[in-house]
Amino acid sequence: MNPPSRTRLALLLGIAGILLLAAIIISPMLLVSMPSFLNGDGASIDCEGGTKVEEVSDSGASDIPADYLDLYKKWGKKIGVQWNILAAVGKRETDHGRSNLAGVKSGTNYAGAAGPMQFLISTWGGKAQVAMSSTFNGYASDGDGDGVGDVYNPADAILGAAKMLKRNGAPENVRRALFTYNRAWWYVDQVEEIARKYAKSGAVEVPPQASEECDDPLVAAAPSEIVAKILQYALAQRGKPYLWGGTGPDAFDCSGIIYAAYRAAGLSIPRTTFTQWPFGVKVLAGEEQPGDLVFFNAGPGTSADNPGHVGLIVSKGKMVEARCTLCGPIKVTSYQARDNKVGFTRPLQNPDVLDQLKKLQTPAL
Template identity: 70%
Template sequence: MTLLGSIILMSPPPSLLLGGGSAQDCAEAATVTGASETARTDIPDDYLRLYQKFGAQIGVQWNVLAAIGKRETDHGRSSLPGVRSGTNYAGAAGPMQFLVSTWGGSTKIKIEPGINGYASDGDGDGYGDIYDPADAILGAAKMLKRNGAPDDLSRAIFVYNRATWYVDQVLDIARRYAGSGQIALPAEADPACDSAYVASAPDDVVRKILEYALAQRGKPYRWGGTGPDAFDCSGIIYMAYRNAGLSIPRTTFGQFPFGVVVAQGSEQPGDLVFFNAGPGTSAGHPGHVGMIVSPGKMIEARCTRCGPIKISTYRDRPNIVGFTRPLENEAVLAQLKRALT
């Protein structure tokens, strides 16, 4: 988590009724609340009670609090540095990963009038302990409220960690934690949005590729997966191209040199975007890939903890290596030519 002193004001995404629209408009609102079976299974009972208690007390969506707790430390279960003691590489600590400077300058401080920070006393002992789940979750609820929740969730989550991919991931987890009710969240998937993405394809081949990839949304990530129940990042792309009758390399390492390089800003649906992410990767050996579905948007199978396959943004994602167009590879052009004869 990265918390900065200043607040960047962001315009919220359009709040539209579910239905038709362009690919750019497909961030519509749905209403969800309650605790799903996923939430009850994944969240420890004590954490679930705290998320719901302080969400209601402060007036923010409990499932968004829970999604941040999941994304940051797996509800305090992570063994990484800074969760139970010390700080991580960025100076963040505790189950909700506050920067110590934004907590109040110390990991544990007496709660008194005029405290400059989000240090909170959720367990009633008079102290704000950054490592105590009750204190940390109450502090996170206050931060979300201050920065736009419950109405402007995108802005509130963005201030918590200033990246739109983080916003996408938190909202995706929050959806899976929620049951039925009255909490506004961006919709996860809508056939009308699929139609808009597919309609933007430059030709029938790309349409077939996109149709397959979009149909896999909501399925889990699995390393080495090529479906039909789960995929990894390159597996979904490999199978989407197979759906169009085309053979490309199976792995990210093979896909990167395979396509023709495309300048950033010239990418189009069906192209691939690569990232220097994962063990053993580098700028010339990227370990993660997504498929462009519209300008600024890609479909990706990112990681087990990142949630299911989904559409996310890529332009502000760190470590972009570059873009390629597999359809302009000579072997693919030959496959297309044979299909026409």
């Protein structure tokens, strides 16, 4: 092969230089806009606390009925739990509804459990079919939109199971969630083993909730410098325990972490959920943004007009949450799937906070 001419060589070097310059300019933009980073082994880290959607293995595809598989994936993604864990529970309990044992298709078994996901009737809502317009205390759910939570209906039962697992620690603490579902460690081991076989990767993926690598894109997307400071503080508390009445630095409750995050940005807001709710300016659903608060009808003495739980929004659909002692450490979770949302507020639009912001922006004489 003949050596290239000087002209051709100069042209090639020029093109290479242009490509290199483009890469340098474009790559930081990509890092800011991408929702996840790559860790050392090339796997993506979900910086907003979501679950990785596992591909189904060949054995899983052949064992799980198609309609059940669709439901496991749908509600696993919607609620925020591993679909293969849901599927493994369905397999271990009733072979995805194919079992002919008592309580699967009608009635209850010896322990009082019913349906394809084997809910105790007492935890479902007190009876097998619950009108969703009624007041009830349980996991009865309407997965097919017919207005009734039917423990024997796979669409309803799988949604209820996803909510129960989420409530008790999934996707981060899967083993504790499964132990709450059926209080035996041998059961937990069996379900996890089935879940690994159903996943193409052979694993039960757990999102990294306390990774510092996840802070930068969320903070960079904040609508203002003040909100960036609020988010930066709140995100740094991930992994710390819940403590009722806690305002840090070692532990927090739901309103305490928000109070402390605003204080870290130089702002003073009310301390408790009950006083934070009327403090901020109400925001319509869909118009909320990072730094706003989302409230829930949860906890003793609460109602739709007096919410008892609150989270700090860090991005659309996601919040930093200190939920409860048994719910695991502070983490980023989804609020979109919660059916007990009361509303959103924007503390930064409160007149008192606006005055505080003016003082922060006014240089000292």
